[in-house]
Amino acid sequence: MTSTTASTRWRLKEPSIIPGFGLTLGFSLAYLGLIILIPLAGLIFRASSLSASEFLSILTDERTLAALKISFGTALIAALINVVFGVLICWVLVRYDFPGRRLIDAMVDLPFALPTAVAGIALSALYAPKGWIGAWFTPFDIRIAYTPIGITIALIFIGLPFVVRTVQPVMEEIDREVEEAAATLGANRFQTVFKVLLPSLLPAIMTGFALAFARGVGEYGSVVFIAGNIPYVSEIAPLLIVIRLEEFNYAGATAIATIMLVISFAMLLIINLIQSWSRGRYGHG
The missing domain is CATH 1.20.5 (Single alpha-helices involved in coiled-coils or other helix-helix interfaces)
Structure with missing residues (x-):
């Protein structure tokens, strides 16, 4: 002993x-x-410090629900779009060598270096009804700026680097011989991509999606200019928190922030569980 x-x-x-x-x-x-x-x-x-009835009243307030819906809905759509196009950009940067490749690779990091307020002003100028891009849609009665569409575009802009920089290193580690072996065994390009490459990339893709989504939910600077901040239409939850603080309604602001925290944590937990499942299923990580 x-x-x-x-x-x-x-x-x-x-x-x-x-x-x-x-x-x-x-x-x-x-x-x-x-x-x-x-x-x-x-x-x-x-x-x-709020009672259950007060907290429930804030939670069920129509303006709060609309702001939460816009924030989480646009962040989710933007993250899904970034997953698709982010993986495509990674594929081009990793698998092909062409003039201007380094420039495109550097441009991916531009949203990291650019102040969010500058990005918001630039996007508003481009997609406003009289902007360079927005003017093309005005004759068709389609508004981009000051609508959820504009918010989604801003979140795509700031979220794309998270997907690219997460997936790119993993894709670089996949040897081309894996693709050649799949082709030798009779797999076509569709089968090679969806049955050989994507399973290896799935954990990294989920991580990039989670980072882009989390950034989008809490984004303020690049969104507040292009959103228009119209209650029930294009008002995001972070802005509503700022409004409550300016009204000295600290309890209301913290209640909305807590609601965002709980929803974000729940969604990130689900994403992490899916990540763990994919790693266990495909034997990566």
Whole structure:
């Protein structure tokens, strides 16, 4: 018994493979707590000051529901579009070498470097009824700016890099010999893409989708200009939170923020579960 206990203690005191693990873990947890956990706890604590009836009243308010629907609906549509075209862009950048490839690759990161307010103003100027692009749709009575369509375009703009930069490294690791082997075994291009390549890319695609969706839900700067901020039509939930704060209605603002937090967490949890399932099914990660 004594020798076993001593052996166990000796193993526990063995130095970690990573130098300074205990110190770095402590800093990591402290940073996580200060930057993320404490603000979230404060948000939930502030919202808990509301009674159940007051919280339910804010939740069921038509303006709140409309803003949440616009924010989550446009973010979901934009993330789905980014998945399709982001994977296509990755395929072109990884599988082909052509003049201007490096320039296109650098342009993908432009939404990261461009201030969101600048992006919003630029998109508003382009898609406004008298803008360079919006003017082409005006004769057909189609409005892009100041509608959910404009919001979706802004979210596509800011969310595309998340998909491309997540999927691109994984696609680069897939050897061309895998495609050649599939073709040798009789698979056509459709079967090679959907049965050989996409299963390998699915976890990365889901990660890119989750990042683009999460960014879209909370986006403010690039959306507020092109949205038009019309209640029940093109008003996003982050803007409604700002309006409640300007009205000194802190309880209402924190309640809406808490609702967004719960919905976002639930959707990201579902996405992570799908990721885990795909990794287990296809043996990646």
